[in-house]
Amino acid sequence: MAQAFALTESDDEFLASASNRYVHVLDIPAPPSEVWAALVADDALVSWSGLVTGMRWTTPRPFGVGSGRIVTLGRIAALTERFYRWDDQRRMTFTVDFASIPGLRRFAEDIELTSTATGTRLTWTFAVEGKPALQLLLRSTSAVTERITGSIAKGIVGRVAATAPTAGE
Numbered sequence: 001m002a003q004a005f006a007l008t009e010s011d012d013e014f015l016a017s018a019s020n021r022y023v024h025v026l027d028i029p030a031p032p033s034e035v036w037a038a039l040v041a042d043d044a045l046v047s048w049s050g051l052v053t054g055m056r057w058t059t060p061r062p063f064g065v066g067s068g069r070i071v072t073l074g075r076i077a078a079l080t081e082r083f084y085r086w087d088d089q090r091r092m093t094f095t096v097d098f099a100s101i102p103g104l105r106r107f108a109e110d111i112e113l114t115s116t117a118t119g120t121r122l123t124w125t126f127a128v129e130g131k132p133a134l135q136l137l138l139r140s141t142s143a144v145t146e147r148i149t150g151s152i153a154k155g156i157v158g159r160v161a162a163t164a165p166t167a168g169e
Contacts, residue, residue, distance in 0.1 A: 002100065004098040006098070010108035014127055015108050020145065022146050024125075026148065026153050032114075033089055035113055035122060051151065051152060053073065057069045094109055106127070114158060126149040
């Protein structure tokens, strides 16, 4: 990341109360283990979202609390993420520590997997807060951000289907 702007650390309170909060709930016809495998893969995000052009884990496996990665969104931004919750095959939550663009105050995501009778319910929450100069823009583009974050979350459905074992394997 050429230039890094520090963000304020996010927490669960921020995830629950952010004014720019987007929650996407998806039912995926695969067990949590397969969904989790896609989330922690070396090509996570990049393999299912055209908006994400790069993702690199910055810590070795096995991943857990304190693990990090850098996610690149087109030629627009790179985000340095640090996981503060990691419950294998159930939940991961991160705060963004640095962004390559100015104006962000806090950014976090929470991904929770719940086993269902037909597979997995994925609940993906995005929360973002801008500094004063960016707050109006974030509010006025909320519908667009809802679609963008939704497309990232929904993309995993196809990724899981494409990598699922076939009958007899």
